[in-house]
Amino acid sequence: MTHLPYIAASYGLALVLSLTLALNAAWRLKTARARLAMLERGNLRPVQPAPRPEAAPSSTDTQTP
Amino acid sequence: MSASPTLVARTGSFFHRYANPGRFLKLGARLQPWLTWPAIVLTLLGLGWGLFFSPADWQQGDSVRIMYVHVPAAMLASAGYAALAVCAVLSLVWRHPLADLAAVEIGPVGACITALCLATGSLWGKPMWGTWWVWDARLTSVLVLFFLYLGHITLIRAFDDPQRGYRAAAILALAGAVDLPIIKFSVQWWNTLHQPDSITLTGAPTMSSSMLWPLGLSTLGISLGFAALVLARTRAAVMESRIQALLSSPRRNQGNAA
Numbered sequence: 001m002t003h004l005p006y007i008a009a010s011y012g013l014a015l016v017l018s019l020t021l022a023l024n025a026a027w028r029l030k031t032a033r034a035r036l037a038m039l040e041r042g043n044l045r046p047v048q049p050a051p052r053p054e055a056a057p058s059s060t061d062t063q064t065p
Numbered sequence: 066m067s068a069s070p071t072l073v074a075r076t077g078s079f080f081h082r083y084a085n086p087g088r089f090l091k092l093g094a095r096l097q098p099w100l101t102w103p104a105i106v107l108t109l110l111g112l113g114w115g116l117f118f119s120p121a122d123w124q125q126g127d128s129v130r131i132m133y134v135h136v137p138a139a140m141l142a143s144a145g146y147a148a149l150a151v152c153a154v155l156s157l158v159w160r161h162p163l164a165d166l167a168a169v170e171i172g173p174v175g176a177c178i179t180a181l182c183l184a185t186g187s188l189w190g191k192p193m194w195g196t197w198w199v200w201d202a203r204l205t206s207v208l209v210l211f212f213l214y215l216g217h218i219t220l221i222r223a224f225d226d227p228q229r230g231y232r233a234a235a236i237l238a239l240a241g242a243v244d245l246p247i248i249k250f251s252v253q254w255w256n257t258l259h260q261p262d263s264i265t266l267t268g269a270p271t272m273s274s275s276m277l278w279p280l281g282l283s284t285l286g287i288s289l290g291f292a293a294l295v296l297a298r299t300r301a302a303v304m305e306s307r308i309q310a311l312l313s314s315p316r317r318n319q320g321n322a323a
Contacts, residue, residue, distance in 0.1 A: 002126035003192045010131045010185040011116065014138075017177055018108075018290065025297040032304035039311045 111283025145175030
């Protein structure tokens with residue numbers, strides 16, 4: 001096969017990229033489904049957002065106790 | 066001539082039927098396997114056929130096999146941005162909340178597929194043209210598309226108020242759609258190193274059917290894969306926004322404080 005390194009790099013890149021995107025989507029779906037199920041059962045406590053380094057408070061900062 | 070208000074309202078109510086997160090999640094869960102499994106099978110079939118069984122080109126040799134990855138990636142880079150523009154219209158005209166969430170999720174997938182298109186183009190260009198990159202109209206317009214995706218990803222997350230981010234990114238998506246016809250017609254409007262299209266809507270393909278079949282299969286498979294990824298990410302985003310809403314609801318916080 002001529003130009004094998006170029007062909008292998010192209011297919012390898014496609015494989016790595018698609019696997020990364022697919023695994024990321026699957027992990028996000030799984031985590032979100034589990035957290036939502038826990039929340040709807042009432043078992044999950046609200047998570048306090050990490051303090052931000054910026055001086056200006058954001059719109060969401062005012063809502064947190 | 067402008068569209069009648071009734072038509073706009075009817076279209077709006079059609080789209081808003083799926084703005085209900087519960088309905089979307091139910092429909093999405095049902096649709097997901099019908100996109101994912103055909104995407105895997107068709108992509109493996111198309112790429113396997115293209116890599117091992119399709120003939121080498123008389124002029125380009127085996128490097129033509131890069132086409133089975135490069136061409137679907139190039140088509141989807143443009144199609145993904147067109148989808149962003151459709152989401153932008155839905156967001157700006159009908160304030161469709163799912164269109165905003167879908168736009169957030171299409172951006173990174175579209176940027177990845179555009180990066181793949183540029184990278185495989187370079188890997189094909191080096192042995193054929195003797196260079197990794199030329200500032201040719203087709204290549205440059207696709208590079209601009211990649212930057213548009215990056216700009217969209219950044220802008221949509223740049224504001225504390227997500228609604229402002231959605232509006233700004235929607236305007237960028239609409240303005241950037243100008244690049245799509247430039248990409249499409251660049252090989253006709255300018256004298257480029259990039260070859261003209263081998264498959265057009267109006268003429269017969271200038272490619273042997275032994276190459277056309279694997280290309281068609283891989284294009285279909287990768288397109289379904291793109292749709293499956295965007296659907297999965299949008300479903301996750303809907304669930305995450307529901308989680309955020311539940312966690313920040315005052316009643317819940319009061320309950321926990323008590």
